[in-house]
Amino acid sequence: MSPPVLLNPNGVPRLDLRAEAACRGRLSLPDVRLDHAEREALVASWRGRMASEYVSARVFAAMMPQAMAAGLSASDTLELARMAEEEIDHGIRCARVLVALGEEAVTELPPMPRIPTHDDAPPLEAFLRNVLDVSCVSETVAVALVGSERELAGTPELGLELERILADEVGHARFGWRIVDAVVPSLSADLRLRLGAFLAVTFRERLERFAPFLHMADATKEAMSMGAPAGPGTFRVFFETLDSVTIPRLEEVGVPARRAFEHALRSMVPTHVGRQDAA
């Protein structure tokens, strides 16, 4: 039995999902050869996913008191609790893949920035900001990414793990879109403008986060059959999801999402290049 508190010598919390992964049995992966660098990148991907899925549970958990303060229904608040549980489950699924790769399902937890409470805004606006960020941007992109990665899974077992994760991501995205559709159209123009302003901040952060994929080499088919991200294709899917799904849908309900994206992009043009080049 593992101790109740797991800390590395440097005091960083350690995530150990070996027992949980073992309970679910062995997973088979495609019998393909990867070179050393590819294999290292693949292991890093799955270890990173294991940790990031696990800690993302706190995002939905932190949204529960915000939902309550905003006056959301008990069923919606309960759904947030379920989504938190699902993220921990995703961590365990990723742990199974790590074990199948011959690795230990143990890692340091990444930094966990606090979940913003947006105290500058009334409760409903504060909650909607996080809904836009989490569901309409993050989880909608996740649906597109996991949806494409699932199709390339090289074994039925790996495909099933990705299928289960995808089904949950669909639910996480739908949660937000349902609330947006129900609430946002009746908001004041000023509040919808402020949501657009928040989106500009969110879009900039996401562009910064996904930009490194542009510089990666394309993953091989063999690596992708084991769940490796595509590389530049990952950025493409991220961009296309924002451009053809998230932004138009938010524009439909009166949020100036397109202007928010352009505002974010212009802010990223190096000053020596000049802003008009981004127009």
Add this chain to the structure above:
Amino acid sequence: MKALTPEQRRGLRMAAQVACALSLLAAGTGTSLAKGQPATTVGEPAGDKSSSFERTADVLRIGPNSGGGCVPSWGPSAPCEVSSPLFASFVLGEEAA
């Protein structure tokens, strides 16, 4: 840059369906169904769509390169704080700070 693969297009269609499904259900009329279609096709980009992607990619390529080492994550990270001047400049209709 390479075009989207068939698997990526299917992933995008799924994301579009997730975002649009409720507008289809809520509306229920012929015109609303048309409005509720996924906002764009997810096939080969053309014209403005292609240039929008390339423009975005060009801006990001010019910027600092973190040199790879990016680990993809599906799960949502902590949402952003709004202390950024970007928020204020958007509300005031000013150029991005």
